Amino acid sequence: MPHSIDDQLIALSRRSERILSEHDLRAKLKRSHETGKPLRIKLGMDPTAPDVTLGHAVPLGIVRQFQEWGHKAVIIIGDYTARVGDPSGRNSTRPVLSGEQIDANAKTYVTQVGKILLTGPEHLEVRYNGEWLAKMNLVEIIKLASRKTVAQIMTREDFATRYKDGVDIRLHEILYPLLQGWDSVCIDADVEMGGSDQLFNNLVGREFQKEENPGDPLAGQVVIVTPLLVGTDGHVKMSKSKGNYIGVTDAPGEMFGKIMSLPDGLMESYYTLLTDLPEAEFKELIAQKPRDAKIKLAKHLIAWLHSSPDAEAAEAAFIKQFVKKDVPDDMPEFSVGVGPHKIAPLLVAAHLAVSNGEAIRKVKEGAVYFDGEKVVDFQKEFSMVKPAVVKLGRKYARLLP
Secondary structure (H helix, E strand, O other): OOOOHHHHHHHHHOOOOEEEOHHHHHHHHHHHHHHOOOOEEEEEEOOOOOOOEHHHHHHHHHHHHHHHOOOEEEEEEOOOHHHOOOOOOOOOOOOOOOHHHHHHHHHHHHHHHOOOOOOOOOOEEEEEOHHHHOOOOHHHHHHHHOOOOHHHHOOOHHHHHHHHOOOOOOHHHHHHHHHHHHHHHHHOOOEEEEEHHHHHHHHHHHHHHHHHOOOOOOOOOEEEEEOOOEOOOOOOEOOOOOOOOOEOOOOHHHHHHHHHOOOHHHHHHHHHHHOOOOHHHHHHHHHHOHHHHHHHHHHHHHHHHOOHHHHHHHHHHHHHHHHOOOOOOOOOEEEOOOOOEEHHHHHHHOOOOOOHHHHHHHHHOOOEEEOOEEOOOOOOEEOOOOOEEEEEOOEEEEEEO
16 A cells, blocks of 8 residues: 555556646645544545446546545435436436436445445544535525536537537536535535546535635645547446446346446547556557456456455356357246247247347347347348347347247
């Protein structure tokens, strides 16, 4: 564990895209060392879906580093801001979730972050921002809104792009960064973590804190943002709404399969952002044996989030199923009738796709097999005269007539 401030900053730099400002962080770390008072490291998470992903694990990994250096993590579960919807990185307005959906998702988050963070009360504080935001009346919200101009809000890249493209920006979306910034004031954050798409929101919190404490030169939180982890599709950031994510609670076998399906070009960023393995070690392996690099990464992450025996078992199952071309004995079975059927509704009936549109897209990507034969024509019809095995990606189902 790094002991000097210089060593700590070097350790942070591996996963950090920007630190605003490094000067302030040095000063806060120095003051914490002198006073013995731990820093409060904030990370906000809106429970818009039930899964915490490897994308979340990147900033959570830095939070864990701070915990190991003696500081306290403050996880903000955005049960209230989720009702507004974070516009960060969005090219359209988020759908509004019900309170019941948000509350159900929020309950799972606390357990899931425990896979990465130290959870003792001296290390972790979990807060729900409805605790203070739900109590604000209309006058207080208007006063908060008066502290930012429309021009300042429109400097956000996502808002500027949507405005230029003629895509609606709803008034409630403009309020979101103000509410997230106010969270930092309410919990007295010293550092706020987030992905790079959270930079604007996090800086609002820094500015609010400076305004609330004009006499303290270190009043504003330090903002640390991390690169965005690209999802399993290899194109855009890992996102629950896009379905291209790996969850920290995914079953070991499912996690292993997803990692093995990642494009080779993602390996270096995954190793850098999700492990502490030396760069020279994994860069050479990626260059010379990319498949072995994926196996090593999959086992490393499964051992971290589950256990070493789970990692070994997942590797053995993968080799049996995909390297030796074995079809698993146990798979879910679904009665679909004799037909004829097109492949898309069969995949939906087998719970391998959530919609005909997704199923057709997977056929076009070459990810669908019917009884061992790749399906290339989504219009082709299949008659079920006997049981058949359908496969999408790494998942199987048995269809019964």
